[in-house]
Amino acid sequence: MSKIKDQELDLHDAYMIGADLRNVNLRGANLSGANLSGANLTGADLHGADLRGANLSSANLRRANLIDANLERADLSRAYLGGADLSKADLSKADLKSANLFTANLSIANLSGADLSGANLSNAKLGNVNLSSANLSSANLSRAYLGGADLSKADLSKADLKSANLFTANLSIANLSGANLSGAYLSGAHLRGADLEGAIMDDPQEERKS
Numbered sequence: 062m063s064k065i066k067d068q069e070l071d072l073h074d075a076y077m078i079g080a081d082l083r084n085v086n087l088r089g090a091n092l093s094g095a096n097l098s099g100a101n102l103t104g105a106d107l108h109g110a111d112l113r114g115a116n117l118s119s120a121n122l123r124r125a126n127l128i129d130a131n132l133e134r135a136d137l138s139r140a141y142l143g144g145a146d147l148s149k150a151d152l153s154k155a156d157l158k159s160a161n162l163f164t165a166n167l168s169i170a171n172l173s174g175a176d177l178s179g180a181n182l183s184n185a186k187l188g189n190v191n192l193s194s195a196n197l198s199s200a201n202l203s204r205a206y207l208g209g210a211d212l213s214k215a216d217l218s219k220a221d222l223k224s225a226n227l228f229t230a231n232l233s234i235a236n237l238s239g240a241n242l243s244g245a246y247l248s249g250a251h252l253r254g255a256d257l258e259g260a261i262m263d264d265p266q267e268e269r270k271s
Contacts, residue, residue, distance in 0.1 A: 073111075098136075118156075148186075183221075198236075 070090040077097050084104040093113040100120045109129045116136045124144045131151045138158040146166045154174040166186045176196045183201045189209040196216045203223040210230045217232075219239040229249035239259040 093131075178216075 070087065072087075072095055073091045074094040075092065075096070077095060077100055079099040080097065080101070082097075082100055082102045082105055084106075085102070086106045087110055088106050089109045090107070091111045092107075092115050093111045094115060095112070096116045097120050098116045098118045100117070102125050103121050103123045104125060105122070106126045107130050108126050110127070110131070112130055112132045112135050114134050115132070117140050118136045119139045120137070120141070122140055122142045122145050125142070125146070127145055127147045127150050129149045130147070132155050133151050134154045134156075135152070136156045137152075137160050138156045139160060140157070141161045142165050143161055143163045144165065145162070147170050148166050148168040150167070150170045152170055152172045152175050155172070155176070157175055157177045157180050159179040160177070161181045162185050163181050164184045165182070167190050168186050168188045169190065170187075171191045172195050173191045173193045174195060175192070177200050178196045178198045179200060180197070181201045182205050183203045185202070185205045187205055187207045187210050190207070191211045192215050193211045194214045195212075197220050198216050198218045199220060200217070201221045202225050203221050204225060205222075206226045207230050208226055208228040210227070212235050213231050213233045214235060215232075216236045217240050218236050220237070220241070222240055222242045222245050224244040225242075226246045227250045228246055229251075230247075231251045232255050233251050234254040235252075236256045237260050238256050240257075241261045243261050243263055245262075
């Protein structure tokens with residue numbers, strides 16, 4: 062399958078449950094509405110692919126190239142995306158519940174309205190990402206880079222943001238109730254109207270003493 066190279070490949074609504082697509086070249090392919098649940102797409106090249114509404118639940122997308130891919134409203138629940146490159150991808154309103162995005166690159170991606178509840182985003186690159194109105198409740202964002210990210214109106218309740226970099230991030234009207242912000246870098250972050258009830262934060266006085 063690694064020899065598939067037709068950029069005009071039309072696989073919309075295709076049924077590929079559990080397919081072995083390791084290292085396949087599907088750059089620019091039309092996979093909108095395709096069922097790829099449980100598929101192995103390790104190292105696959107999906108740069109600029111159309112995956113709108115595709116079912117990628119429980120799929121393995123480790124180290125996959127998804128730069129500029131359109132994943133609007135796609136189902137990526139429980140998918141493994143460790144080390145994947147999703148920079149500039151459109152993931153608006155996508156379902157990423159319990160997905161594993163450890164060390165993934167989501168820089169400048171659009172995740173507005175996406176559901177990332179319970180997702181693992183530890184050590185992920187999320188610089189200038191759009192996460193406005195996204196659901197990140199109970200998500201693991203420890204040590205993630207979120208510089209310049211738009212998290213306005215996002216639900217970060219009970220999220221783990223330990224040692225996360227939130228430099229100049231927009232957290233206005235965000236729900237941070239019960240979130241763990243210990244060690245987080247919040248210089249220049251906008252927190253106007255944010256709900257911080259029960260949030261764990263470093264004591265500024267303790268920081269000055271150290």
